[in-house]
Amino acid sequence: MKHILLLPHGTAGDVFPQIWVGRQMLRRGHKVTMIWTEAFRETALKAGLDFVALKDEGYEEMIRNPALWKPHESLKLTYSFAGRSIGPYVHAVMEAAGRHGMPDLMLAPIMAFAAPLLRAKLGVPLITTHIATLQLMSAHEVPLSVPAARLLRRLPLLLRKTFLKLVAPYDHLAFSQVRSGCRTHGIRPPRRLRDWWHSPDGGLALFPEWYAGPQPDWPAHTLQWDFPLEDVADEKPLGPELSAFLDAGEKPVVFTLGSFHLHSRRYFEVAARIAAELGCRAVFATREVSQAPAALTPSVFVTSYAPFSALLPRARAFVHHGGIGTTSQCFAAGLPQLITPLAYDQPDNAACVERLGAGLQLDIGQFTVKRALPLLRRCLTDGGIRQQAAACAARMRQRPDADKLAAWLEARCLNSSPSPA
Structure with a gap:
């Protein structure tokens, strides 16, 4: 039995896919712990997951801010909250390790900036999860949420690559906390925040090829799967x-x-x-x-x-x-x-x-x-x-066998993965 850590970041649309992955690993006999804000404790526990609450760094205040749903302002809020969450994430992971032993695998999106730090500190493999193409940031098909995306799409590929490599308007909102966290735990900080976006242990894209096909500049070792379709219907049926x-x-x-x-x-x-x-x-x-x-x-x-x-x-x-x-x-x-x-x-x-x-x-x-x-x-x-x-x-209806995904994750657990970079 392995101990799997789920480190989501966001609202229900970000958390439910991780719960779905957790269910697949539970079926295979593994221990699964989710770490996120208190608002999701009941949902996680009803799904059979263990749960450790992240110390509140203003989550409820953030989701009540109308700017959360405006382009650009939303990313400013999200990056700032992600930076503040680094210390609480590390603390919660250590609490989970105290309960069930050191984790054998972590799954986290790119905005969970504590996950790469923990990978380096603990030597635990990390799978970067992607629920949308925005998180993979391809120059071949620039996401429409990127500033001036429609203009960028008209530029030659080399210019698109250069822009996405050099322009990072929101990184400064979290990078100081990343550097501080690295100093605290004796970890060499990344040169740029985006150097931590994709784990070398692998990535998991939770949407099918017919919806959005793979791009040449996606990270190596990315497995593209299918929509999770998790909505906790068993735990919260129609009233x-x-x-x-x-x-x-x-x-x-x-x-x-x-x-x-x-x-x-x-x-x-x-x-x-x-x-x-x-x-x-x-x-x-x-x-x-x-x-x-x-x-x-x-x-x-x-x-x-x-x-x-x-x-x-x-x-x-x-x-x-x-x-x-x-x-x-x-x-x-x-x-x-x-x-x-x-x-x-x-x-x-x-x-x-x-x-x-x-x-x-x-x-x-x-x-x-x-x-x-x-x-x-x-x-x-x-x-x-x-x-x-x-x-x-x-x-x-042509969905792949979830056991194959679970086996792919098992193969990347501790002692089955390369050593941390």
């Missing part, structure tokens, strides 16, 4: 009231800006008017139901959480922010989707959906009844979009 609503009439249109978006009152006001114009039933999913309009007709149901794997097969279409977990659940349900991207990987996910013909996108600043209504109506009536959404669902 009885929502189930009764779905049983009581025609399939609804589902609207959300993500489980952790706490500034979406205007969005749901527009969504309510759109549903009224269409004469359709609707489900609004938002962590804080007070964000929905107070006076809604019985044709609109508001829920603080619903597992999309159970909800979306009973829906007509999905209007959402373009998070990778939400997008992949939409693919699995064969639903047409209208995406209103905000930040992070969401513009790239929206572009992929449009490229596949499975939906449309609209800038969140243009989310008005006048602009969104005709696009949603097209999603509901356009045979081509519905056909391509169904084709995506068919691809999603």
Whole structure:
């Protein structure tokens, strides 16, 4: 039995894929510990994982900041929080080691800056996890969340490579904490923060090739897999009231800006008017139901959480922010989707959906009844979009054997991997 450490960083869309990986390793008889903020303790424990809470460095304050969902400002907040989290991550890992012994493998995204430090300090192999193409930062297909990405895509490849190599506008927000952490633990700091982005032990891309194919400048030893499709449906099934609503009439249109978006009152006001114009039933999913309009007709149901794997097969279409977990659940349900991207990987996910013909996108600043209504109506009536959404669902049913992924991870555990660089 091996001890596997999961070190996620982000909101539910970032944490759930790690829980899915943890489940696969649990099935193989391994001990799995997740380290992240207290908000995810119950979810992790119900999934069968051990859990060590990261000392709060302002997580709740960060997710309540409206700038978290704005391009550029969001990355500033995220990098700053990641830097502050280095010390607490190290402390929590040592606590987990005290409980269950030294870990044999760690899995962490690039923003968990403590993970490479721990790899060097403890000699424990590290697999860098990627849930979206943004985290792999290819010059061959510059992510749309990168500043001036559309302009960069028009430049020769050499200039794109040079730009991405030299320009790092957010690194300074965390690099001083990285250097400080390295000094504290006797580790040589990286010359640049991005030198720590990709572990030499391997990388795991949790999205399929039909969605985004591998690029020549991806790190070596990267395994591309599939969407995890984790939404903790076994632990958090559809509530009885929502189930009764779905049983009581025609399939609804589902609207959300993500489980952790706490500034979406205007969005749901527009969504309510759109549903009224269409004469359709609707489900609004938002962590804080007070964000929905107070006076809604019985044709609109508001829920603080619903597992999309159970909800979306009973829906007509999905209007959402373009998070990778939400997008992949939409693919699995064969639903047409209208995406209103905000930040992070969401513009790239929206572009992929449009490229596949499975939906449309609209800038969140243009989310008005006048602009969104005709696009949603097209999603509901356009045979081509519905056909391509169904084709995506068919691809999603061709899933690889998760035991092969688990075996790949086992082969990279301690004593099966090269020594730390």
